[in-house]
Amino acid sequence: MSKIREILDSLSTEQYKMMIGEKSCQPLTETFSKKRVVHPGANGQMVPPVKQQEIWLEYMQRKGDKSKKKAVYIHIPFCSQICLYCGFFQNYSNEERETMYVDRLIKQLLMAKEYKYVQDSVINAVFFGGGTPSTLSPYNADRLLKTMNEVLPLANDCEITMEARVHDLVDEKLQVWFKHGVNRISVGVQSFDTAIRQSMGRKDDKETVIENLKRAASYNQAVLIIDLIYGLPAQDVDNFVNDLKIADSLPIDGMDLYQLNVFEQSALKKAIDNGKIPPAATTKQQAKYLEAAISYLDELAYKRLSVCHWAKTNRERSMYNTLAKSGADVIPFGSGAGGFVGDISMFLNRDLQRYMNAIDEGKWPLMVLTKEAEGKVLFKDIQAQTENCMVNIQKLAQVYSEELLQLEEVLNIWVEYGLFEKCGHTYKMTVAGQFWQNNITQTIIELTQQLLMGKKSFEVQPIAAQG
Numbered sequence: 001m002s003k004i005r006e007i008l009d010s011l012s013t014e015q016y017k018m019m020i021g022e023k024s025c026q027p028l029t030e031t032f033s034k035k036r037v038v039h040p041g042a043n044g045q046m047v048p049p050v051k052q053q054e055i056w057l058e059y060m061q062r063k064g065d066k067s068k069k070k071a072v073y074i075h076i077p078f079c080s081q082i083c084l085y086c087g088f089f090q091n092y093s094n095e096e097r098e099t100m101y102v103d104r105l106i107k108q109l110l111m112a113k114e115y116k117y118v119q120d121s122v123i124n125a126v127f128f129g130g131g132t133p134s135t136l137s138p139y140n141a142d143r144l145l146k147t148m149n150e151v152l153p154l155a156n157d158c159e160i161t162m163e164a165r166v167h168d169l170v171d172e173k174l175q176v177w178f179k180h181g182v183n184r185i186s187v188g189v190q191s192f193d194t195a196i197r198q199s200m201g202r203k204d205d206k207e208t209v210i211e212n213l214k215r216a217a218s219y220n221q222a223v224l225i226i227d228l229i230y231g232l233p234a235q236d237v238d239n240f241v242n243d244l245k246i247a248d249s250l251p252i253d254g255m256d257l258y259q260l261n262v263f264e265q266s267a268l269k270k271a272i273d274n275g276k277i278p279p280a281a282t283t284k285q286q287a288k289y290l291e292a293a294i295s296y297l298d299e300l301a302y303k304r305l306s307v308c309h310w311a312k313t314n315r316e317r318s319m320y321n322t323l324a325k326s327g328a329d330v331i332p333f334g335s336g337a338g339g340f341v342g343d344i345s346m347f348l349n350r351d352l353q354r355y356m357n358a359i360d361e362g363k364w365p366l367m368v369l370t371k372e373a374e375g376k377v378l379f380k381d382i383q384a385q386t387e388n389c390m391v392n393i394q395k396l397a398q399v400y401s402e403e404l405l406q407l408e409e410v411l412n413i414w415v416e417y418g419l420f421e422k423c424g425h426t427y428k429m430t431v432a433g434q435f436w437q438n439n440i441t442q443t444i445i446e447l448t449q450q451l452l453m454g455k456k457s458f459e460v461q462p463i464a465a466q467g
């Protein structure tokens, strides 16, 4: 009996349903009972706090490698108001607080000027995320972007993304961003429907959203991407497809479609529980939104760049996301930022005061430093494939181990379940497979760990409140 068969036979019925799913005539909604994880992956080992600085500095004194693409993530942990569904809010915007923060962020960038590892590298993508980086005043954005350009060894064609709220797409901010090379703006539209937007805490109405997007595009300086969310309260599939139609009529270059997660502790969960707003779509209902979106965007010949991202024009490269999801180094800056360097991953202090204190003491503001699980590079290659809605075990086996070929037994079960279609050696995800992509990825990683490394535990991370 093959090792993979032994592993599958050893699973309890519950584990089997969680990892492999169940055969159903409606695979899109019925193969799994829920989504297991938000971010598939393997857990690493935490480094004790007393060792963190020493290990970080040791990595930063290593020689960089110009042949490997790298990215930088810069976190701006401020928002002008809390969106109801948000699980990431850190601090309210306030000009004085932002100025103190940007002072420290500039100091952190200057610390990196002394790191051999950073200076020997070429940075291919920089992503300003948050929070809301676009809340920064023109003054603070100007000095931060100027320092970034001076300190980081940016590639000539470096993609520099600014995450933005619609409200901040005003001339005085746009001009500062473009002056310093921002060439991609990712705008959190979430919904064009005024009532839905405003019930979720977004300020602007549909007309303002459209006007501001057109203003940003009119400079012709940056790729313009929008995020839309499906499964919001009071939204239905027709309303969501209407959002896609509006988006397609605008001068954008691509879009990300995210399913709503109703986090247990969120204001949205409380508002739904108190009957103040209608319930959000269930996971099974969300599957129908994704199915409708794929069908609509396929008709328009949008190019699929990842499981949740579509390009409308060939200006969109999505370099940062591609690098981050394929295991490239991402060097983090700012309170709450996360990154990876080689076989370590890290989170910087989320608490604003602790972050600023660490910088003032000349320390890299680490909160968590983790030695990645054995097999990190292989797991990232698996994720890179599933992000592209396919799996090719033969390719992985050629690079890593023939043992991996046994995973085809599981892929063949998923073909039978309607999650994949087999084309030569490549297993292509059906629409159902794309909807359950996180579960599939997590299972392949866990089975790989067990096949090659003898690790036996399986992850179950209940992620959200909807059923």
Ligand code: SF4
Binding pocket: 078, 079, 081, 082, 083, 086, 087, 088, 089, 130, 131, 132
């Ligand atoms: S702008 Fe983004 S980070 Fe800020 S509250 Fe809204 S969703 Fe959360």
